[in-house]
Every structure is written in structure tokens, then in C-alpha cells.
Amino acid sequence: MAREFTSVGVVGLGTMGAGIVEVFARNGIDVVAVEISAAALERGRVTLTGSTDRAVAKGKLAEADRDALLSRVTFQVGLDALHSVDLVIEAVPEHLDLKQRIFAELDRVCKPEAILATNTSSLSVTEISVATTRPNQVIGIHFFNPAPVMKLVEVVRTVVTSADVVADVEALCERLGKVDVTINDRAGFIANALLFGYLNHAVSMFEARYATREDIDAAMKLGCGLPMGPLALMDLIGLDTAYEILDTMYRRGGRDRRHAPVPLIKQMVTAGLLGRKSGRGFYTYERPGSPVVVPDEQTPVASESALADGARGIAKVGVVGSGTMATGIIEVFAKAGYEVVSVTRGAEKSAKVFESVKTSLNKGVVRGKLSDADRDAALGRINWSATLEHLADVDLVVEAVVEELSVKKALFASLDEICKPGVVLATTTSSLPVIDVAMATQRPADVVGLHFFNPAPIMPLIEVVQTIRTSTETTATAKAVCATLGKTGVVCGDRSGFIVNALLFPYLNDAVKMLEASYSTADDIDYAMKLGCGYPMGPFELLDVVGLDVSLAIQRELYLELREPGFAPAPLLEHLVTAGYLGRKSGRGFRDHTRR
Numbered sequence: 001m002a003r004e005f006t007s008v009g010v011v012g013l014g015t016m017g018a019g020i021v022e023v024f025a026r027n028g029i030d031v032v033a034v035e036i037s038a039a040a041l042e043r044g045r046v047t048l049t050g051s052t053d054r055a056v057a058k059g060k061l062a063e064a065d066r067d068a069l070l071s072r073v074t075f076q077v078g079l080d081a082l083h084s085v086d087l088v089i090e091a092v093p094e095h096l097d098l099k100q101r102i103f104a105e106l107d108r109v110c111k112p113e114a115i116l117a118t119n120t121s122s123l124s125v126t127e128i129s130v131a132t133t134r135p136n137q138v139i140g141i142h143f144f145n146p147a148p149v150m151k152l153v154e155v156v157r158t159v160v161t162s163a164d165v166v167a168d169v170e171a172l173c174e175r176l177g178k179v180d181v182t183i184n185d186r187a188g189f190i191a192n193a194l195l196f197g198y199l200n201h202a203v204s205m206f207e208a209r210y211a212t213r214e215d216i217d218a219a220m221k222l223g224c225g226l227p228m229g230p231l232a233l234m235d236l237i238g239l240d241t242a243y244e245i246l247d248t249m250y251r252r253g254g255r256d257r258r259h260a261p262v263p264l265i266k267q268m269v270t271a272g273l274l275g276r277k278s279g280r281g282f283y284t285y286e287r288p289g290s291p292v293v294v295p296d297e298q299t300p301v302a303s304e305s306a307l308a309d310g311a312r313g314i315a316k317v318g319v320v321g322s323g324t325m326a327t328g329i330i331e332v333f334a335k336a337g338y339e340v341v342s343v344t345r346g347a348e349k350s351a352k353v354f355e356s357v358k359t360s361l362n363k364g365v366v367r368g369k370l371s372d373a374d375r376d377a378a379l380g381r382i383n384w385s386a387t388l389e390h391l392a393d394v395d396l397v398v399e400a401v402v403e404e405l406s407v408k409k410a411l412f413a414s415l416d417e418i419c420k421p422g423v424v425l426a427t428t429t430s431s432l433p434v435i436d437v438a439m440a441t442q443r444p445a446d447v448v449g450l451h452f453f454n455p456a457p458i459m460p461l462i463e464v465v466q467t468i469r470t471s472t473e474t475t476a477t478a479k480a481v482c483a484t485l486g487k488t489g490v491v492c493g494d495r496s497g498f499i500v501n502a503l504l505f506p507y508l509n510d511a512v513k514m515l516e517a518s519y520s521t522a523d524d525i526d527y528a529m530k531l532g533c534g535y536p537m538g539p540f541e542l543l544d545v546v547g548l549d550v551s552l553a554i555q556r557e558l559y560l561e562l563r564e565p566g567f568a569p570a571p572l573l574e575h576l577v578t579a580g581y582l583g584r585k586s587g588r589g590f591r592d593h594t595r596r
């Protein structure tokens, strides 16, 4: 029989604590909510009532239920109020000495059978437990932000946590409607160990002015379907908390340089820019605690028209290539009203591309997104050719041929001979340096990367890659074109992986390393990222979809260019590829797809 929890205590009512109080009270459990001062207590109360009022306003909570919820919570200053609760969850700032002091005090105050839990994200639960005389009743219950919304709880057992305590806490999580993964005490557990290297890397991109905050965030939201971009997430987590988590992970997790907090984070914390809770972090908020972003001096000013930025007018577009990307890109331009010249290596290839574009447009008609007339007009705008000479009068060329530098360079040299002056020459390469392609021409200022995502007609993101020779007019033109295609163009520098792949693949590689170390299972790691961080797919699901060979190739490129030791491909990934386990396309990757 699992233990009955009728009353719990929550210590610290900040970003996490207030949400945790709400989770318990919503599920019929009495809560004693404790803070360090009357002022902090009042802030916690305001956070809780604000959140429950919003739930009522959105129709997710009845008024009577809100009142019942609030009536279950008592607010107190000081730990003495926790003498008769069955379980305490501590959610004070991420400092070991502070947590140890609090646990020693809780051990003195709480009844002997009470379970003492910490919500720490990165500190050692074991080290916290030894501050008490009951380390077997100490456990980690790691909620995710915002606690009332995120489904995941990581239950962290130490080597001395008793099995009953683990089982009781697991049953409690179920009662709270949460999904738990139970794991051993290791820095960052599952989700943060995979998340924080990525967040820190995103901050370093911003610090290096590789891309703007808006573009970094839009890239990850639109390119990977994440619920929020990394910088907005840093603001939600709180920069002080994020700093402490990174610092602890760096020290406890093998001194991986990727966890050494980027200097900008410390500077922002020192300057009081803590994120949402202080009203300003990477973004500026309406007021402290508000989720509403307001414009500030970094907000891009929308120009009156793209032409004001020096963008050139584009009416006719050439697309070179006949693969998946070229086919999608032809459709996208034709649908947006551009006159398109498709150049393939022969009539047979052109016929195949034509059929694919038609099939895809027909699907749009069936789904009611396109009329018959629109489809016919789009197809009518495409001219089919097998000779580059037909690109003599286009305004923009998008190259989407095979991912081989020699082939792309030869093509750009030919385009340089054939195309009229002032044409924007774009490559869709996802891994080659754009500058190498640009230097095959006499007009590198006109060359830019336009990195479409697959499937091009659906994915809303394009990375606009500017080399050190790309002119501002060329970049402005490329951005303006993205907008006319109904897509968001994010501008970034010419580095391996651009924004999305550079941030995504090391995280996937880390997940493989975690599996390889037998810390957790593929299923639990996938759950952790989906339910704890709101990712649309877990890392192993995504790796199987993308293809393990493709993922390995991208990871190798990143490693070769940046020489970051943490980017070295996981040996398990290499072995699976060698064994022919490439993911869905080969029937087996991290999972067996033949039996489903």
C-alpha cells in the first residue's frame, strides 16, 4: 500500500515553488507554503493567484475549484510551520550550502516519517541528503517549468534512498497526473543534461552576434517545432538559476566546456537582468513576472518596405536541381507567384519533377488549400529546361544540386558566366561553407545561402546565410524573398550547421552518449524531452526520422569545423551507422520499425 499524503510543505515560492504549490493544491492535497520573509511570501501568493486566475479566465478551472484550491494553501514564514506535513519539497535557489542548511533544519522540524524532497536541477541529491539524519528518506522530485503545465517529473533516487520512499513518491506523481521517470543522482538528470549545453551554446551565438535573439529563437521554434526559442527559455528559467545549473553541471559533469556558463550570463545576472521574473533578460517584459514581451532597443524595426533596405526586386527565379529540395523549392516559388525556370539534367528528370510538383499541388487542392485554378496557374508559371543558358535573364538563382563542393563550385562558375549582373545567386547547402561557393564566381557579394528545410512547401523557416563577402543588399533581397514566400528568413553567419543544425545535432549526439552510458533508456529520454520540455519528438524518435547516417555526417562536420571535444560523434552512433541501422528508412535505427 502506497503511503497517503494529505499535507505537504513547499519551501521557496519562486519560479518553481509557486507552481509546485498549485500542482498539489489542485489535486486535493493541503499545502503549507513557506518563504523566507513576509515580502517573499506575498510575492509567492501573488504568483499563485495570478496563475489560477489565468486558468479561470481561460476556462481551464472553475471559479469554485480555484477557491477550493486556494483554501488548501496556508502561507507561513519560516520552516517551523512544517512540523506535521507528510512530505516537503524544497525549491530555494540552486546553492548547495543553502539547501544543506535547509535540509538540516527540516530534519529537526519535520516528523520522523516525513519524506524530504528537493527540486534541485543539478546539485547532488546525495550531498543534500547527508545534511540530515534520514538520508534514506531524502529524494529528488524535479518538476519542470511551468510546473502546473509540464507533465514530466524526474524522480531522483540516491544510493541510500529507500525503495518504499521511491515507490511512494512514484505513486504520488501518478496521483498528480504527472509522468515520472526514475533515475540515479547525476548532474542535470536527463532533461537538463541534454538541455543546458544547447541553451549555453545559443547564448554564445547571441553573444558573438552570430544572429539576433529573435532569429535564434525563431530558428529553433520554426525549424524544430520547439515551444519556445532558447533565449526566451533562458528568460523563463531565470538567468540566475540557469547560471547556477550550468556552473554545477560544469563542475559535477566532467568539466565539459559546453557547460561553462557563457560570460554574458554572469554579466546579465550581475546587472539584475534575471529574465521574466525581474522583467528583463534577453527580452524585456511588460512588468516583472509577466510573460508579455514588449519592444526594446534591440527589437528590429520593421522598415517601411523591403526596398528601403536596398532589396532588389525579384520577379523571375531559376531553380537548379531535381531532387527533393529542388522539387519543393520550385513549388514554393511557383505558388507564391514567381515565374520559375527549372533547370535539370534532362527532359526525363524535368518530367519527374513536374509530376512531383503536380502531385503535391493536387494534395493542396484536395485539402481545400488551393483551387484548381491556383494549381494550374502555379504549374503554368514553371518553365522546364535542361540548359543553364535559360537562366540568363532570371533575377535570382537557387541552387539545390548534390551536396558536393566540386559540383556546386563548377555550377556557380557557370552561373557567373551566364547570369546577368545584379542577380542574387543562392545555394541551399546545409553543410558546405557558402563562401567556398561564392568564391567560384567573380561576384561573391551577390552570393548568399538560402537554407530551406524539408519538406520545403511546409516548413516555415529559411536560414539566410551571409558570408563575409555577401553585400547587405543581397541579404536584404534574400530576406524580402523569404517573406513573400510566407516564410520566416533568419539571418546568420556562414558557420557549420548555421543556427538550427548547430544547436540541434550536438543535443541529439548527447542523448546518444547518455544512452550509451546506460544512464537511462531511449523511451525515458524521449519522454523526458517531450513531457519535460515540450519537444514534439524525443531525440531518438527524431534521429530515426532524420536518418542516423545524415545525423552522423552533420555531427562530424560540426566537430571538424569547431573542434569542440564535446561535439565528437558518439561511438554508438558510428556503430549503428556501420551496422546499417540508419533509422526508419532502413527499417531499424534506435528502434525496430519493421514490427510496428
Ligand SMILES: NC(=O)c1ccc[n+]([C@@H]2O[C@H](COP(=O)([O-])OP(=O)(O)OC[C@H]3O[C@@H](n4cnc5c(N)ncnc54)[C@H](O)[C@@H]3O)[C@@H](O)[C@H]2O)c1
Binding pocket: 011, 012, 013, 014, 015, 016, 017, 034, 035, 036, 040, 090, 091, 092, 093, 094, 102, 119, 120, 121, 122, 142, 143, 144, 145, 236, 237, 238, 241, 245, 277
Ligand atoms: N527555474 C526553473 O526553470 C527550474 C526548473 C526546475 C527546477 N528548478 C530548481 O528549483 C529550485 C528553485 O529555483 P527557482 O527558479 O524557482 O528559483 P527562484 O529564485 O525563482 O525562487 C527561489 C525562492 O526561494 C526563496 N528562498 C530563498 N531562501 C529561502 C529560505 N531560506 N527559506 C524559504 N525560502 C527561501 C526565495 O525567496 C525565492 O522566492 C532550484 O533548485 C532550481 O534549480 C528550477
